[in-house]
Amino acid sequence: MxxxxxxxxxxxxxxxxxxxxxxxxxxEYHLVVFAFLKNLKGEFLxxxxxxxxxxxxxxxxPAGSALSGETSLEAIxxxxxxxxxxxxxxxxxxxxxxxxxxxxxxxxxxLWLFEQEINESQIVCDPEEVTEARFVxxxxxxxxxxxxxxxxxxxxxx
Numbered sequence: 001m002x003x004x005x006x007x008x009x010x011x012x013x014x015x016x017x018x019x020x021x022x023x024x025x026x027x028e029y030h031l032v033v034f035a036f037l038k039n040l041k042g043e044f045l046x047x048x049x050x051x052x053x054x055x056x057x058x059x060x061x062p063a064g065s066a067l068s069g070e071t072s073l074e075a076i077x078x079x080x081x082x083x084x085x086x087x088x089x090x091x092x093x094x095x096x097x098x099x100x101x102x103x104x105x106x107x108x109x110x111l112w113l114f115e116q117e118i119n120e121s122q123i124v125c126d127p128e129e130v131t132e133a134r135f136v137x138x139x140x141x142x143x144x145x146x147x148x149x150x151x152x153x154x155x156x157x158x
Contacts, residue, residue: 003068031066033076043135085124092116
């Protein structure tokens, strides 16, 4: 059972928590995080969502919901480790942007850019989360966008 902190319309914690899957009241949000992992060759890591998840078989950047009590940085480091087995160095990351999404997806999305050397041999996919992961050049990512097979946000760091 995942518990999320409930945020107000300004992104501040309200002191309330909610279980994953429960409906939000009007004006309530939660925090999701996205990692744009850029290696020293200028390539970005994308992963393919498991067929049992929402947006099945879509490609995305490592992402997930912050658990209750986690900071945005703690959440993205945990999610990246869980999904693709990569240990991120917090010093290599910077928060690029925060976006607010209103219902039906009431969330604040923190977009992180990490620049560090990552070898493909370090990638270990959690099959419940992702079925594969690979590094691609920025122009290849645009190809995924054009065929509508990439979950949003690429334009923010491009």
